[in-house]
Amino acid sequence: MENSRRSFLKIAGLSVLGVSAGSMLIGVTPRLLRASDGDAQPKFTSRPEAMTATRWGMVIDTRKIDHDLNMKLQEACHEIHNVPDHVGISNAPRHEIKWIWPTEFKHAFPNQEAQFLSSRLEHTELPVLCNHCENPPCVQACPTKATFKRDSDGIVLMDFHRCIGCRFCMAACPYGARSFNFRDPRPAIKTIRDTFPTRSKGVVEKCNFCAERLAQGKLPACVEASEGALIFGDLNDPGSDVRKLLDEQFAIRRKPNLGTFPSVFYIV
């Protein structure tokens, strides 16, 4: 059913029509905001402990990265986000779902001069994830606005409810940061955590900079697990940890020539 719904949309190109018709119908006046009774209006707010920034960013100190840490990062992330692990069920590479994963320097930075690379960089894998670009091509590619960049803090997010599985975003992302659920993810999740939803078959997913944790005043799971190798903060705040680090250390970003302006920096 899921697939038929998605392929239908893909073929018919009705997505825009559907969304607009739907929002037209239900969006006339959100009854919810007209209150059920009484004069007071219901409203939404954020928790006081929520962490805020105007542009979240991350600095990865590659000098502190080793294989074990890489694994730890991924585990921390994938576990709390109910990311399925299809290994053993299906080994097809395209079935793999990953939010943060280790890769070799030459793959992470294909445009960098890699001759006579320090053996440290040559042999260590670096963690890569969604770059939460300032100019994200995936957002432009999405026909239903399921992928969007949050105005308030610059995080590139996915609204899974809206994703129709067209995978335009995957084609648009230069970093391969997105995965598609070719299979039902639930059987491949060891322990389903009820603090985060799973996804359904036919939906794209990726790193969300732990937006749900930031809202609770917690750092991203990978940062927490990184033993100081990953530093997280507001790129627009000159006094933030990330900015301080970037002041001191030379850092590079992935595929800078594409003009996407990643928010993830690598100190090499």
Add this chain to the structure above:
Amino acid sequence: MNAAYLYSLIAVVVLGLIAYAGVEAAGLDGLFGLVIPYVALLIFIIGFANRMLDWARSAVPFRIPTTSGQQKSLPWIKHAKLDNPTTTGGVIGRMLLEVLLFRSLFMNNRVGFRQVGDSQRIAYKWVIWLWLFGILFHYSFLTVVIRHLRFFMEPTPLLISGLERVDGMLQVGLPGLFISGVVLFAAATMLLLRRIVLPRLRYISMPADYFPLLLIIGIAVTGLFMRYYTKVDISRIKELTMGLATFRPAIPEGEIGGLFYVHLFFVLLLLAYIPFSKLMHMGGVFLSPTRNMANNSRIKRHINPWNHPVKTHTYEEYEDDFREKMIEAGLPVEKEPK
């Protein structure tokens, strides 16, 4: 009757108000929720059967199919088995294409004038709109009707929940948008606008053409409103409808709302209206002799039940009239003159 639609619009609005006021002001929930449904259903069944049997009572004296393809003739000439059927199978095929796909409407074209040099020429353009709106209208209506069976069956059959899933596959909004409802509303509105906007169509349209369309639009609008906007408690509604479907009619406790009764009243009006209106085309299409007969009267003799003898001019009478002249011209005659 250029303002014919006004009569029908007023009629529909008044009827809607009657149901609304009847329930909200006069508290006639029982009348609108329990009595009228059974009455309307009875009117429909009896009226529909009556109409069909009335048609059945009339004779079919001749085989008069409209042939829209090559006849069956010499074996090396390709016979159009569906458009000019000679067998029952062919007729069934032709009828199915007609009833399920509206084939005749599909080949509709429009006449217009084209300037060639200093004079005009007639030109024809294939137009698909009537077919498109027609088929969208009918199929979305059918889907909506079948979907509503969930209110009359417990447990809801898988087939119906399956249809709901397909109908709701856009998964837009909450409650999930059903494509059929929106399409029904849009197609019915287009069919109505067509009648109002196109001068030729406005000229041939009568109140009886606008009334059912407006009634159906009324049904669609009240339905869409209840589902997406004002909201109703559908558990209670199902309690009411299940009461009807199990012959234990009762008005459930608690508020259902006047809008629901307007919706229901419109539906029942439509149901009761069918046997007395052009909407009988749903049954009549199967009885149309130009489509439901095979073109085989040269192959197999068709019997006219009222075939009566007529006065003819026999050869004998003819020869009596012209015998002399015939003999003179050397034509053979049966009887020599005395």
Add this chain to the structure above:
Amino acid sequence: MTGKPKDLINSIDFTPPEKPWDDVDADLSSGRFCYPTKKKNLEYLGMPTTTKDEWSPADEEWPLPDNWQEIIYEGFKDRLEKYRSLKVFMDICVRCGACADKCHFFIGTGDPKNMPVLRAELLRSVYRKDFTTAGKILGRLAGARPLTKDVIKEWFSYFYQCSECRRCSVYCPYGIDTAEVTMMARELLSLLGLNINWVLEPAANCFRTGNHLGIQPHAFKEMVEFFCDDIEEVTGKRINPSFNRKGAEILFITPSGDVFADPGTYTFMGYLMLFEHIGLDYTLSTYASEGGNFGLFTSSDMMKRLNAKMYAEAKRLGVKWILGGECGHMWRVINQYMDTMNGPTDFMELPVNPITGTRFENAASTKMVHITEFTADLIRNDKLKLDPSRNDKFKVTFHDSCNPARAMGLFEEPRYVLNSVCNNFYDMPESTIREHTFCCGSGSGLNTEEIMDLRLRGGLPRANAVKHVHDKYGVNMLACICAIDRAVFPPLMEYWVPEVGTTGIHELVGNALVMDGEIERTTNLRFEPLTDEETEE
């Protein structure tokens, strides 16, 4: 009477009038109606008459019997019981408008009552008033209106502006056939003695002499012999056809129009040459000397009365089967009515082509074969020696006559014959041929001089398509398989596309047929040189 073609076509306006249609009276000014039947014809046929011998539809007061409303009511009721088609067609129209611009009379006049839907509404409105509950209660709101004398006038006007061509029926989602409605309306009008002379005079003639034109037996024979003289002059071969001969294998019946008027006469000559060439054992009948049937345009009873002589004569002469010539409505009667009305035909045998041995299984019950089926079979089996170059001066197109097209489905046979006997054949655009074909504009007995303007308008869609292929391919000859067409097209083409002539298919067969022992031909059957100097370039 009628202006230039350009002005006529520019004058067509599809915009409906301001007033609703039931407030617009029928236009019964001179030239807008067919002359009513002379009383003698009605009396001869034993049909109801009007109360005055001489009257005109333009008169304010029509000579109707006192109980005219009752007559119509009873007649309507009777027909609703006898014809399911009528009852269903009265009830199920949804006025979707698909038929509106399919009628050639609507296209040519722009008169909304010539839209099939409104034409039928003329009858439906009265039906609703008298026979439906909704109509009785709601009246005009339900589209019902009382039967008044104005309604009768309207019926007379518009049911004689329908040529029963059935084109609307093809496009109707329910197959509602205005021809059927028109036939019923004409029957109802006939009950009041209202009929048109151009239909009833031929019908009366046919009843008496066996053919519409009233040709008496000796004259019929003389005319055919005259054709034989012409054939001898062109081919050097003498043909002596037999008449009323008992024991012949086949009875040949064709419309009398082919005996009487050009260009049908050339088609008749083509038949004679073909039969002579293959040595067919056939006979002509002076009694069954008419294939056509103007009873079809009057009432089913009249149709049956005129049709009866075909089988009666076949039985009297003891033939095995009947061969029918090129005629339109004749074939509607033969295909859809004849066997039901005047069968069964157990005195005949399943038609077998004596030359090829082909069994015409599709005529197993009627025992009557269409001449183009017969000729196509001969050509397919290589039994004819044909020289199509003798028709090279013609660039031919083919008009599907309404009845063989939409009441029979005879599409490929004539085209096969045409392609075999001439080198230049071009079909008209798809939307105007085969089941989509347009009427000549004068079918169903409307081929009468007094409504020439209307006929030219009704024929416009057909002429327009002919003009198209004339401009595109240089078509100069319009072939058809209908005697009414052959009478209608010469004036129609003269007006709209003067460069195009009219022919029957078997005229072209006659031209192309290389007969045994014939002299070298220098002219065609019209005594025209085989090639035109002008066209030779």
Add this chain to the structure above:
Amino acid sequence: MQDKGKIIAGLIIFFMILTFPFWYNRGAASPAPEPELTQKAKEAKVCIADTEYMRTEHMQVLDVWRDTVVRDGKRVYVNAEGKEYVASLSDTCMDCHSNKAEFCDRCHNYASVTPYCWECHTYPEEKK
């Protein structure tokens, strides 16, 4: 009278289909089920809004919640009385109404409504 048999047969089939719900239910009564409240819900007495409103609008609430949470990042809902709730189906709704089968499914099944919430969101029994 031709084809009368066929017409009557067709009519009977048509009416059988039309009245199918009557045959299907065979007159068996089926009252609307009432959602069952857990002890916790009973004690709480109030939901985020009054019951009548929640009966008809709960799906709307969830729809607005999910949009606001996901897209605007505002995760706390303040109701008309000023009480704050974390706008979360799994954490808030299902905390009180932890009996999905008795609270949600009964009515949804009765009304043949199949929400696809549970394709992604967890509910208490699912926790392993």
